[in-house]
Amino acid sequence: MTIPAKDTSHNPVLVALDVPNGQAALALTQRLRPFVGGFKVGLELFCAVGPAIVEDIGATNVFLDLKFHDIPNTVAGAVRATARLGVMMLNVHCLGGSEMMRAAVEAGRAVNSEVKIIGVTILTSHDAAQLRELGLDEEPAAAVRRLALMAREAGLDGVVCSPQEIQAVRAECGPDFLLVTPGVRPAGSAKGDQKRVLTPQQALADGADWLVIGRPITEAGDPERAAQDILN
Numbered sequence: 001m002t003i004p005a006k007d008t009s010h011n012p013v014l015v016a017l018d019v020p021n022g023q024a025a026l027a028l029t030q031r032l033r034p035f036v037g038g039f040k041v042g043l044e045l046f047c048a049v050g051p052a053i054v055e056d057i058g059a060t061n062v063f064l065d066l067k068f069h070d071i072p073n074t075v076a077g078a079v080r081a082t083a084r085l086g087v088m089m090l091n092v093h094c095l096g097g098s099e100m101m102r103a104a105v106e107a108g109r110a111v112n113s114e115v116k117i118i119g120v121t122i123l124t125s126h127d128a129a130q131l132r133e134l135g136l137d138e139e140p141a142a143a144v145r146r147l148a149l150m151a152r153e154a155g156l157d158g159v160v161c162s163p164q165e166i167q168a169v170r171a172e173c174g175p176d177f178l179l180v181t182p183g184v185r186p187a188g189s190a191k192g193d194q195k196r197v198l199t200p201q202q203a204l205a206d207g208a209d210w211l212v213i214g215r216p217i218t219e220a221g222d223p224e225r226a227a228q229d230i231l232n
Contacts, residue, residue, distance in 0.1 A: 009118035012210050012211050012218075013211050014212045016212050016213065018044055018215075019044070021049065025057070028223065031213040034166070036231075041053060051085055062089075064082055068091070068096070068104065074102060075103060076103040076106065079104045079117065088115070089115065090108070091117070092156075094150060118151075118157055118160060119136060120158045121151075145165070148173055149179075152219060157178050159180070166179055166181060177185045179207060182213065184199070184203050184213050184219075216230070
């Protein structure tokens with residue numbers, strides 16, 4: 001089908017390309033590029049295809065979601081390598097600690113002053129019971145706020161958080177701190193393995209900058225229509 005494309009200069013939707021091969025990823029990007037703001041390349045696709053997929057998609061449209069979490073020196077090297085790809089945004093895991101996050105920022109800025117480096121706080125698949133299992137005796141919202149403040153102090157540009165923590169993090173970290181939110185589900189969509197979700201409209205109203213949306217678009221019978229409906 002043919003749908004008139006809107007001006008996407010401020011389109012907040014990042015499509016999660018959680019697919020097993022480059023052919024599937026590129027087919028989706030070709031179909032969806034007029035209707036979304038960019039694409040998230042995660043572990044499955046990056047491990048299957050390698051860095052070439054970033055160039056094939058167009059690096060400046062890519063959020064590279066590899067969640068680096070290791071000793072500071074190792075993470076610095078990984079961030080340095082991926083920042084050279086020219087991606088729009090990449091991430092590390094806040095649970096790696098302040099020293100690791102500072103090393104990531106220093107390494108990334110040295111090779112690509114434009115890249116946005118953000119921190120993963122608490123996965124949207126986690127709830128309080130799972131945090132207790134991991135030894136974190138706090139509610140997800142409290143953990144997210146604490147880690148977001150650590151990330152800001154370490155010099156990161158923003159964080160990944162669930163939509164339900166957007167308002168609290170925005171209040172704590174200010175208007176210029178990027179908030180990237182997975183766990184966004186249009187009204188009536190299945191939650192899947194996500195625990196803490198909101199609709200796209202609610203997430204944007206609460207202050208999200210980017211919405212990471214995968215299955216509601218990529219598994220739809222008509223992905224272009226699904227993306228356009230979400231944007232509308």
